Amino acid sequence: MRYIRAIRLVNFRNYADASVVFSPGLNVVYGENAQGKTNLLEGVAFAASGSSPRTANDSEVVRWGAGFARAEMRVSLWSSCERRVSVGYAPGQRKRLIVDGAPVGSLAEYAAGAAGVRAITFFPDDIRIVKGAPSDRREFIDSLLSTLKPSYARAASEYTRAVQQRNQLLRRIRDGLSSRRTLDTWDRKVIQLGLTLLKERSGAFPALAEHFTRSLRALYGPEKAAVRYRYSTTPETYVQALRDAHEGDIERGTTSIGPHRDDLEVLLGGVNLTTYGSQGQQRLATLGLKIAAREFIRELAGEDPILLFDDVMSELDERRRRYLAEYFLGSAQALVSTTNLEYFEGETLSRSRVVRVRGGAILEVAKGEMSP
Numbered sequence: 001m002r003y004i005r006a007i008r009l010v011n012f013r014n015y016a017d018a019s020v021v022f023s024p025g026l027n028v029v030y031g032e033n034a035q036g037k038t039n040l041l042e043g044v045a046f047a048a049s050g051s052s053p054r055t056a057n058d059s060e061v062v063r064w065g066a067g068f069a070r071a072e073m074r075v076s077l078w079s080s081c082e083r084r085v086s087v088g089y090a091p092g093q094r095k096r097l098i099v100d101g102a103p104v105g106s107l108a109e110y111a112a113g114a115a116g117v118r119a120i121t122f123f124p125d126d127i128r129i130v131k132g133a134p135s136d137r138r139e140f141i142d143s144l145l146s147t148l149k150p151s152y153a154r155a156a157s158e159y160t161r162a163v164q165q166r167n168q169l170l171r172r173i174r175d176g177l178s179s180r181r182t183l184d185t186w187d188r189k190v191i192q193l194g195l196t197l198l199k200e201r202s203g204a205f206p207a208l209a210e211h212f213t214r215s216l217r218a219l220y221g222p223e224k225a226a227v228r229y230r231y232s233t234t235p236e237t238y239v240q241a242l243r244d245a246h247e248g249d250i251e252r253g254t255t256s257i258g259p260h261r262d263d264l265e266v267l268l269g270g271v272n273l274t275t276y277g278s279q280g281q282q283r284l285a286t287l288g289l290k291i292a293a294r295e296f297i298r299e300l301a302g303e304d305p306i307l308l309f310d311d312v313m314s315e316l317d318e319r320r321r322r323y324l325a326e327y328f329l330g331s332a333q334a335l336v337s338t339t340n341l342e343y344f345e346g347e348t349l350s351r352s353r354v355v356r357v358r359g360g361a362i363l364e365v366a367k368g369e370m371s372p
């Protein structure tokens with residue numbers, strides 16, 4: 001069973017230099033507002049995947065006034081076998097990704113499990129997966145598939161580039177600077193990469209959707225939840241649809257169909273949660289998607305990803321908190337942050353490790369001191 005033994009954060013957010021040891025099973029990260037709980041979970045995700053799930057701008061994680069940020073981690077692979085990894089970032093430089101002393105060539109490779117553990121994160125902002133734009137939902141599926149296959153991450157970024165180049169060409173054709181014949185070459189390139197994405201996404205979907213339905217039944221109740229993949233064009237109609245769109249695409253200077261225009265539909269009792277969901281329903285559905293992602297990775301990679309769940313207990317009623325606590329206790333490892341230890345039952349806490357965060361310092365709390 002894989003889990004994180006310890007982490008050290010150097011100049012990461014509000015941590016100058018802090019270390020902490022974790023246990024398998026549930027680890028409760030507790031502290032008052034603005035002490036560093038979210039930052040600690042982000043730091044663990046940074047070490048596990050090579051980048052922050054909260055921001056695309058790496059320099060945000062560098063401690064104010066510092067020149068670099070680094071997260072080092074010890075991962076337990078099995079019995080006494082351990083892996084040491086380190087992710088370092090300095091603005092203007094290439095990221096340093098190191099596994100057992102050796103540099104890893106690419107971020108895509110690192111993100112696809114090189115650290116020895118994969119992480120499923122839940123941050124309060126993630127509610128945008130359900131509530132937000134189609135691009136937020138595509139990012140969810142893309143990052144899930146990228147963590148399983150570096151080749152998916154590569155195809156996705158090549159596809160994005162190909163679409164951008166095709167868009168440039170469309171505008172040149174519109175402005176009379178290029179001929180239409182050149183469009184065929186780019187159509188072929190876009191379709192070839194686009195089909196790779198569609199194949200992987202649609203391959204993942206039945207299993208992912210089933211896990212979602214099941215996890216929402218446990219989290220929410222008997223109303224049937226579903227997630228559906230919404231194609232802008234199916235693999236079968238892709239070639240023809242792209243050709244049919246030529247006129248309009250040239251006029252607008254953008255590529256109007258393909259996997260970069262697809263969406264996920266999240267439904268509860270037949271109601272679209274993106275448009276009509278309550279805050280609580282959207283939050284639970286987001287959680288359901290994350291749990292579905294965990295089960296999906298478990299099935300495919302044969303390993304239990306660690307859960308990094310930030311402030312997940314607030315806004316949930318007691319029954320759902322109890323359900324989640326059991327779920328975390330039964331996982332290989334979960335790091336769950338809270339401002340309030342009372343969200344966990346005494347019995348749950350006695351089976352967990354509790355760490356306290358205060359002003360960028362991390363302290364382990366001895367069992368006797370845990371007084372809610």
Ligand SMILES: Nc1ncnc2c1ncn2[C@@H]1O[C@H](COP(=O)(O)OP(=O)(O)OP(=O)(O)O)[C@@H](O)[C@H]1O
Nearest residue numbers: 013014033034035036037038039060061062063064
């Ligand atoms: N790059 C940075 N350098 C230094 N401090 C930072 C950086 N980024 C964020 N911080 C600060 O770190 C502090 C802790 O933030 P964090 O989000 O981890 O708090 P938290 O314990 O999760 O609080 P809450 O309970 O309110 O969610 C905040 O005051 C924040 O402004």
Ligand SMILES: [Mg+2]
Nearest residue numbers: 037038310311
């Ligand atoms: Mg927080």
